[in-house]
Amino acid sequence: MRFEGKKAIVTGGSRGIGRACVVRLVREGAAVAVVYHQNRQAAEQLLAELSDARGSVCAIQADVRDYQRAAEIVDQLLQQWQRIDILVNSAGIIQDGLMGAMTPEQWRDVVETNLFxxxxxxxxxxxxxxxxxxxxxxxxxxTAAEFASRGQVNYAASKGGINGLxxxxxxxxxxxxIRVNAVAPGMIETDMSQVVRGLAGDQIRNAIPLRRIGKPEEVAAVVAFLASDDAAYLTGQVIRVDGGLSLGGY
Amino acid sequence: MPTREEVFAKIKNALVEALGVEEDEVVPEATLVGDLGAESIDFLDIVFRLEKAFDIKIPRGELFPEDVLTNPQYVQDGKVTPAGLAELRRRMPFANLEKFEQNPVVQDFGNLLTVADMCRFVESKVEITD
Structure with missing residues (x-):
């Protein structure tokens, strides 16, 4: 029970990697506020799934692009909890497109959601x-922050910004x-990556030394490690969780 | 409404907590940087604690106007220009700038603010009873 008594916020926590992070933190004893944007049903399902867990969980609807709303949510949670121990920034979107066709809206939506x-x-x-x-x-x-993919200038820029931040x-x-770290997943089984996986499934699998797509839980395990006292001497790092995809070479 | 003694006591407490210094080190003439070892992030920490202790809002940059010191309009060759000094006087009526004005090297500015300046700053924000 690494997170017994700990208070955590997870943005983008109703789906994908964020959801797996919430499950992990709550099962290890944390009280978690899940910030979700549109998928109320997914958030409610998550709450139901965790109803018998050791920790506790609540869901708050918000658009992470809204600065004022973020401040309000933190104020509200502080009144309830008196402290915030853990923040996991997991809210993220992709809107891929080649630069020659990328609209300002596509650029702005991705950078504002992911980085802002x-x-x-x-x-x-x-x-x-x-x-x-x-x-x-x-x-x-x-890993898109450091390893180029066509059609992802907006996403790569936003994630590169996160590494610098x-x-x-x-x-x-x-x-x-206060420790600040980042996790850089490679190809993970989420709704967000399904289009790319669908288009180039085998090709991607063959490029990954571990020969398989990662699971959200495998990223959440590293997030939980970084959030725990096990990582007490670790700060300012970007940890790749990509099955070796970024190793390069032959 | 607090008295001057109460203002000083709360400021002392904020500085002890933010800077990890001993209570007897926090005397009115002590400089925040030179004597109490404050770094830039400590000023933010001190502001947070003053806001909480006195239930006031302190706009960022009001206690320590870093934006003036990084503005090329106000700084030349590492020194604050006459226009910059005028801006500092306007922004920091609570601080005694006389000594700094004799040789306004930007790097020395951090060592200007004293605990007494901080008391005057807070007294300008809250109503004081005698």
């Missing part, structure tokens, strides 16, 4: 975590005992 959303929640928890002299932030990046913020907050 991460900023909004990091910004909101910085003050309470500084005041309580401790906390952990885990941001969801992607993670390192700079880690340095800023280290003296206050």
């Amino acid at each position: 959303g991460t900023y909004n929640y990091c910004r909101a928890v910085t003050q309470p975590m500084m005041m309580q002299r401790g906390g952990v932030i885990v941001n969801l990046s992607s 993670t390192r700079a913020l880690a340095k800023e907050l280290a003296a206050r005992n």
Whole structure:
């Protein structure tokens, strides 16, 4: 029970990797607030699934692009919990398209959701975590930040931004005992990656040294490790969870 | 409404918590950077604690106007220009800038603010009783 008594926020927590993070944290004893955007049904299913878990869970609807709303949610949770121990920034979208055809809306939606959303929640928890002299932030990046894919300039830029934010913020907050790390998943079985997997399934599998697509739970296990005291001496790192995809070579 | 002594006591408490210094080190003439070892992030921490202790809002940059010191309009060759000094005087009526004005090297600015300046700053934000 690594998270007994811990209070956590997980954005994008109703589906995919965020959902797996919520399950892991709650099953290990945390009280988790799931921030979800549109899929109320998925959030309710998650709450029902975790009704007998050791920890507790609640769901809050919000668009992570809304700075003011992030501040309100954190204030509201602080009144209830008096502290925030863990923030997992998992809300993310893709809107792939080649640069020659990418609309400003596609660019803006992805960068605002993935990068600005991460900023909004990091910004909101910085003050309470500084005041309580401790906390952990885990941001969801992607191997796409460092390894190029056609049609993903917006997504790659947003995730590259998250890597930079993670390192700079880690340095800023280290003296206050706040750790900031990121996890960079490769190809994972989520709704978000299904189109790419559908188009190039075998090709992708063959490029992954472990010869299979990853599971959201396998990313959540690393997020949970980073969020726990097991990673007490680890900050400012971007950990790849990609079955070896980024190793390159032959 | 707090008295001046109560303001000082709360500020002392905020500085002890934010900077990890001993209570007897927090005297009115102590400088925040030189004597109490404050770094840039500590100013943010101190602001958070003052806001909570006095139930006030302190706009970022009001206690320590870093934006002036990083603005090329106000800084030349590592020194604050006359226009920059005028801006600092306007923004920091609670601080004693006389000594700094004699040789306004930007790097020395951090060592300007004292605990007494901070008390004056808070007193300008809250109503004081005698």
